Amino acid sequence: MLKFIKGYVSSIDGIEIYPIxxxxxxxxxxxxxxxxxxxxxxxxxDELSNLPFDDGIxxxxxxxxxxxxx
Amino acid sequence: MEVEKFxxxxxxxxxxxxxxxxxxxxxxxxxxxVALEFVFPKMTYGVDFLSFGRLRPLHTNAIxxxxxxxGIFTGVYYSLQxxxxxxxxxxxxxxxxxxxxxxxxxxxxxxxxxxxxxxxEYAELEWPIDIAITLIWVVFGxxxxxxxxxxxxxxxxxxIWFYIATWVTVAMLHIVNNLEMPVTLFKSYSLYAGxxxxxxxxxxxxxxxxxxxxxxxxxxxxxxxxxxxxxxxxSYRLSIIHFWALIFIYIWAGPHHLLYTALPDWxxxxxxxxxxxxxxxxxxxxxxxxLTLRGAWDKVRENPVLKFLVVAxxxxxxxxxxGPMMSLKNVNAISHYTDWTIAHVHxxxxxxxxxxxxxxxxxxxxxxxxxxxxxxxxxxFHFWIGTLGxxxxxxxxxxxxxxxxxxxxEFTPDGFLMYPNFLETVKQxxxxxALRSFGGLLYLTGFIVMLYNLxxxxxxxxxxxxxxxxxxxxEKNFLKPKNETFHRLLERKPxxxxxxxxxxxxxxxxxxxxxxxxxxxxxxxxxxxxxYTPLELEGRDLYIREGCNNCHSQMVRPFRSETxxxxxxxxxxxxxxxxxxxxxxxxxxxDLHRIGKGNKNSKSNIWHFNHMFDPQVVSExxxxxxxxxxxxxxxxxxxxxxxxxxxxxxxxxxxEGYEEIALEELQYxxxxxxxxxxxxxxxxxxxxxxxxxxxYLQRLGTDINNAEEVPVK
Ligand code: HEM
Ligand code: HEM
Numbered sequence: 001m002l003k004f005i006k007g008y009v010s011s012i013d014g015i016e017i018y019p020i021x022x023x024x025x026x027x028x029x030x031x032x033x034x035x036x037x038x039x040x041x042x043x044x045x046d047e048l049s050n051l052p053f054d055d056g057i058x059x060x061x062x063x064x065x066x067x068x069x070x
Numbered sequence: 071m072e073v074e075k076f077x078x079x080x081x082x083x084x085x086x087x088x089x090x091x092x093x094x095x096x097x098x099x100x101x102x103x104v105a106l107e108f109v110f111p112k113m114t115y116g117v118d119f120l121s122f123g124r125l126r127p128l129h130t131n132a133i134x135x136x137x138x139x140x141g142i143f144t145g146v147y148y149s150l151q152x153x154x155x156x157x158x159x160x161x162x163x164x165x166x167x168x169x170x171x172x173x174x175x176x177x178x179x180x181x182x183x184x185x186x187x188x189x190x191e192y193a194e195l196e197w198p199i200d201i202a203i204t205l206i207w208v209v210f211g212x213x214x215x216x217x218x219x220x221x222x223x224x225x226x227x228x229x230i231w232f233y234i235a236t237w238v239t240v241a242m243l244h245i246v247n248n249l250e251m252p253v254t255l256f257k258s259y260s261l262y263a264g265x266x267x268x269x270x271x272x273x274x275x276x277x278x279x280x281x282x283x284x285x286x287x288x289x290x291x292x293x294x295x296x297x298x299x300x301x302x303x304x305s306y307r308l309s310i311i312h313f314w315a316l317i318f319i320y321i322w323a324g325p326h327h328l329l330y331t332a333l334p335d336w337x338x339x340x341x342x343x344x345x346x347x348x349x350x351x352x353x354x355x356x357x358x359x360x361l362t363l364r365g366a367w368d369k370v371r372e373n374p375v376l377k378f379l380v381v382a383x384x385x386x387x388x389x390x391x392x393g394p395m396m397s398l399k400n401v402n403a404i405s406h407y408t409d410w411t412i413a414h415v416h417x418x419x420x421x422x423x424x425x426x427x428x429x430x431x432x433x434x435x436x437x438x439x440x441x442x443x444x445x446x447x448x449x450x451f452h453f454w455i456g457t458l459g460x461x462x463x464x465x466x467x468x469x470x471x472x473x474x475x476x477x478x479x480e481f482t483p484d485g486f487l488m489y490p491n492f493l494e495t496v497k498q499x500x501x502x503x504a505l506r507s508f509g510g511l512l513y514l515t516g517f518i519v520m521l522y523n524l525x526x527x528x529x530x531x532x533x534x535x536x537x538x539x540x541x542x543x544x545e546k547n548f549l550k551p552k553n554e555t556f557h558r559l560l561e562r563k564p565x566x567x568x569x570x571x572x573x574x575x576x577x578x579x580x581x582x583x584x585x586x587x588x589x590x591x592x593x594x595x596x597x598x599x600x601x602y603t604p605l606e607l608e609g610r611d612l613y614i615r616e617g618c619n620n621c622h623s624q625m626v627r628p629f630r631s632e633t634x635x636x637x638x639x640x641x642x643x644x645x646x647x648x649x650x651x652x653x654x655x656x657x658x659x660x661d662l663h664r665i666g667k668g669n670k671n672s673k674s675n676i677w678h679f680n681h682m683f684d685p686q687v688v689s690e691x692x693x694x695x696x697x698x699x700x701x702x703x704x705x706x707x708x709x710x711x712x713x714x715x716x717x718x719x720x721x722x723x724x725x726e727g728y729e730e731i732a733l734e735e736l737q738y739x740x741x742x743x744x745x746x747x748x749x750x751x752x753x754x755x756x757x758x759x760x761x762x763x764x765x766y767l768q769r770l771g772t773d774i775n776n777a778e779e780v781p782v783k
Binding site: 029030033037038040045048053055 | 149155229306307311
């Protein structure tokens with residue numbers, strides 16, 4: 001099986017371009033994430049960062065208070 | 071909206087937590103034992119399964135997969151349920167996951183000391199256990215994704231992203247690196263050979279560190295630091311950048327484990343560049359963790375749990391700064407093969423993984439047993455003795471690391487090696503190894519104090535196996551917000567998330583792995599490189615069984631200090647039949663690649679025989695353990711035919727039908743060696759294991775002696 005993959009892959013023309021393509025994909029994706037994050041609304045971000053404090057446990061202990069008012 | 075009542079499953083969390091404690095103790099006891107073997111090399115004289123080469127993999131596997139692994143599952147099963155407001159998908163799967171994992175650990179603890187090993191670091195377990203790991207990992211995955219699907223929260227908190235990425239990547243790494251050809255029930259050969267095998271192994275090895283010791287723990291950090299300090303994470307935006315940058319970059323950095331080796335330059339360069347880039351997201355994450363505590367430092371002073379977490383995150387920062395530095399070629403030229411790497415590992419292991427686990431457990435036990443921690447004082451004591459332990463462990467190892475690299479490289483004004491005898495460095499380091507063991511003892515003492523403390527906490531409280539909670543179910547016809555961004559969609563959809571993080575790691579994986587299949591054209595073939603003889607092949611398998619590669623490298627780097635000491639530097643083309651590669655990553659003893667007959671470092675048969683029987687008599691001051699059993703035990707040749715056929719299937723050019731005459735050739739070659747040893751005064755039977763081992767050692771690095779290197783077309 002290995003020999004098959006090996007032979008197959010080594011015969012792809014111009015495989016050197018792979019790293020460059022991957023880098024471009026990576027870079028574009030990263031810029032998109034960056035844009036999304038910087039553009040996200042503050043209250044939305046606050047909602048997300050408070051997720052650990054709302055676990056629906058009925059007997060509240062001191063540290064499961066909600067922080068969305070901070 | 072109607073509220074549903076449900077229960078969190080704390081029972082499974084408790085099971086994993088107890089397993090973490092038990093295997094933490096075992097892993098560290100074994101760690102202390104191997105540390106002591108540096109100081110007392112004959113400590114376990116004659117007991118084969120306790121010798122260093124067999125115990126070291128037990129230490130690393132027990133610590134990584136049993137201690138850290140169970141720690142991960144403890145934290146994941148606790149936080150996942152609460153972050154999703156849902157009980158785990160299936161109690162049965164939770165149970166299978168738990169017991170399956172513990173069985174795997176037990177299997178590892180039995181087979182590794184017996185010498186059943188593939189020799190690949192952190193992937194030593196043999197193929198049946200590898201398959202079991204794959205199955206249990208899938209069970210864990212189904213349980214996790216099932217829970218995600220029945221969750222009662224719309225959004226998925228960043229910690230869970232780290233869990234998902236961990237799951238996907240570990241699955242991919244484990245499968246690719248463990249592709250092997252079974253020979254017998256407990257013996258297999260890697261599908262890859264030489265350079266290719268090395269590249270796949272360290273792509274795996276590096277990412278085992280990244281996706282087992284790092285990303286899941288970052289998820290735990292993003293959950294437990296806010297929970298314990300009772301304040302939300304400093305910057306949620308930063309946490310998202312942290313996540314994507316880490317998983318993308320990490321996967322490309324593997325080749326920094328192979329700098330200056332026979333690996334092609336382009337692969338080495340990729341490894342360096344991406345390792346340097348890693349500083350940014352890693353430190354972003356560290357700062358995010360620490361800044362969450364801004365304005366709460368008074369709490370840190372009082373609360374031992376927070377103290378543990380702060381030191382853990384700081385240690386994460388230290389090792390992620392040190393790591394990229396060690397990836398620079400000129401720094402790695404010094405640090406590679408030395409105790410510097412070992413110190414780096416334990417800053418990460420003892421500091422980041424250990425302390426984060428301790429902090430988490432000190433917080434979880436009182437929570438789940440609905441009581442207070444038995445003793446804050448003892449927890450503080452643990453914190454201080456543990457911190458001291460880390461210092462005593464690592465500082466001496468930095469010292470030995472620098473000493474080794476300086477002494478190995480120093481020349482006299484006339485251009486000779488200042489310390490041509492490797493043992494001179496070893497003797498210098500003895501006190502430092504003793505100090506390191508002392509550090510380990512302190513750290514272990516702290517751990518035992520924690521066991522005591524948690525045990526009494528359990529006794530004082532009453533365990534809540536089923537914790538009641540209430541939440542509204544997700545509305546079925548959720549109105550998508552207008553102009554929902556792609557990423558926001560991802561946050562709601564775990565399956566998409568799974569696919570995209572797989573894409574992210576697969577891109578990095580492909581770029582590193584695909585071209586290695588091209589390595590054929592990058593590796594100049596050397597026509598005189600021939601397959602091992604049957605006796606040498608058996609000897610090589612003994613070398614693997616005893617774990618010699620844990621202390622000896624087989625890779626002479628192209629530096630004058632190394633060629634002067636060891637001989638001609640190693641060429642990629644010399645390893646084309648090495649399934650698996652045995653380059654090693656640590657030089658507790660000297661490199662062995664040029665130890666073969668006619669090479670610069672070559673030794674006589676009788677020298678090897680005496681040396682294996684009692685290293686200290688031949689090399690005064692050596693810390694190598696003796697191997698008397700190899701002289702007593704008969705070589706087991708029952709799998710010889712299967713081995714030859716397996717190798718041929720992997721592409722090693724043994725002629726058809728060679729199996730028929732292999733045993734005869736083996737016996738002939740063995741007799742020659744035994745006769746030579748007898749001629750020098752020691753009677754030994756030709757059928758002993760030692761003979762095969764000597765045959766292998768005499769063969770090492772000899773093929774190129776009468777060859778011209780011919781680049782391929
Ligand atoms: C940005 C992050 C990091 C980078 C770039 C990095 C880089 C490195 C480098 C260059 C080596 C030495 C390779 C050699 O010369 O053989 C190494 C070894 C190692 N590192 Fe890191 N490191 C990082 C973080 C960590 C962390 C956080 C941990 C642990 C929790 C860790 C655990 C290890 C281990 C176990 C080894 C030993 C591998 C072996 O067996 O040779 N690293 N790392
Ligand atoms: C009591 C605590 C511990 C002691 C005494 C100890 C001792 C040791 C010793 C003596 C070695 C062999 C070094 C060599 O070959 O030169 C080692 C290797 C290693 N230990 Fe530990 N250890 C401890 C805890 C840990 C922890 C908590 C972790 C990780 C979470 C860890 C991970 C490792 C790893 C990954 C290696 C292999 C390093 C490499 O190949 O580069 N250890 N340890």
